[in-house]
Amino acid sequence: MSRILMIFTADHPAPESAEAEVVALTAPGLPAGLVSAHDWTLADLAVLAAGQGAAGQGTAAEGYAAVCVADPGDYGANALRSVLDVPVVGAGRSALFYALTLGSRFGVLAPAGGYTRAKKLVQEYGLAAQCAGVRRMGEGEGAILTAARAAIEDDGAEVLVLWQPLAAAATARLAAALPVPLIEPASLSLRLAEAFLGLGLAQSRRTWPMPQVAKPDLIAALVAAGAGAGA
Numbered sequence: 044m045s046r047i048l049m050i051f052t053a054d055h056p057a058p059e060s061a062e063a064e065v066v067a068l069t070a071p072g073l074p075a076g077l078v079s080a081h082d083w084t085l086a087d088l089a090v091l092a093a094g095q096g097a098a099g100q101g102t103a104a105e106g107y108a109a110v111c112v113a114d115p116g117d118y119g120a121n122a123l124r125s126v127l128d129v130p131v132v133g134a135g136r137s138a139l140f141y142a143l144t145l146g147s148r149f150g151v152l153a154p155a156g157g158y159t160r161a162k163k164l165v166q167e168y169g170l171a172a173q174c175a176g177v178r179r180m181g182e183g184e185g186a187i188l189t190a191a192r193a194a195i196e197d198d199g200a201e202v203l204v205l206w207q208p209l210a211a212a213a214t215a216r217l218a219a220a221l222p223v224p225l226i227e228p229a230s231l232s233l234r235l236a237e238a239f240l241g242l243g244l245a246q247s248r249r250t251w252p253m254p255q256v257a258k259p260d261l262i263a264a265l266v267a268a269g270a271g272a273g274a
Contacts, residue, residue: 045108047236049229050093052077052086052114055208058230062237063108068093070119072266077116078156085269090119092266095126095259109236113229115206116160124251126259130239131246134228135164135206137235142202143173145224150200151177152190157206175200184217191221202226 045063050070057067070093074082094110108129112120115135124131142149151174153161158179165174176198180190187205194200201223205214208229218225239245 045237045240046106047109047111047233047240048094048097048107049111049113049233050090050097050119051208051229052090052116052118055113055229056210058211058233060233060237063233063240065233066107067113068097072269074269076156077118078159083116083118083160086116086118087122088119088262088269089266090114091122091126092259092263094119094123094131096263108240111229111232111236113208113232115164115204115208115228116157117164121251124246125254126257129245130236132232132236132239134208134232135161136168137232138204138226138228139165139168139170141231141235142204142224142226143170145226146201148173148175148199149202149204150175150191150194150198151204151206152180152187152194153177153206154182155179161206177206184213187217188220191217191225195221195223204228 047063047065049057049065049067051067052070052073054069057065070089072089074085076082077086090112110123110129111132113134115138117133117135120131120133151161161177165171178190178194180187191203194203203223204226209227214227
């Protein structure tokens with residue numbers, strides 16, 4: 044059975060899979076919050092260091108057949124694609140593009156800490172015209188439903204993307220209460236990783252070439268130094 048690594052930015056159980064052994068890892072050395080460009084740079088480094096250390100530079104050294112960056116902020120995903128040969132799936136990019144297979148306009152439901160990052164990535168991925176809007180949501184299923192209904196009724200969203208990992212049972216309850224599809228990004232990234240493995244697909248080296256001189260030890264040292272300084 045294949046092993047798939049899922050990297051989170053906060054403690055979260057790994058989604059279940061009938062096709063692979065799934066290992067959840069919370070990236071060490073993350074900043075306390077992920078609300079600014081400064082924080083995002085530190086998170087990029089932390090996720091890159093975690094992925095390199097666990098999966099091995101350019102190989103499946105510890106037996107991981109694929110890596111998922113399970114936070115929809117896609118921190119470190121592009122860098123991991125450039126240094127790993129195994130498929131690397133970013134939950135945010137996957138969720139946004141997959142939404143367009145289910146409808147023509149999607150809405151994003153983001154917690155306060157992820158709102159700015161969500162808006163940035165919608166623009167960065169060239170999806171502004173297909174995005175009905177990014178809405179802040181509060182904590183708890185009731186607050187998520189309130190934001191979801193506003194996105195549908197006021198913004199015209201035909202598909203909704205949650206901008207945070209959520210347990211399967213909670214996702215199912217929310218989906219049952221809504222008239223449009225609801226995408227939970229972490230579980231979708233896992234299913235796509237399984238599909239890529241089944242199809243023998245991985246990222247293109249034309250898009251993400253290997254580094255001329257990789258420096259995994261330097262990256263790990265920077266993350267460790269930041270964590271030691273209380274970053």
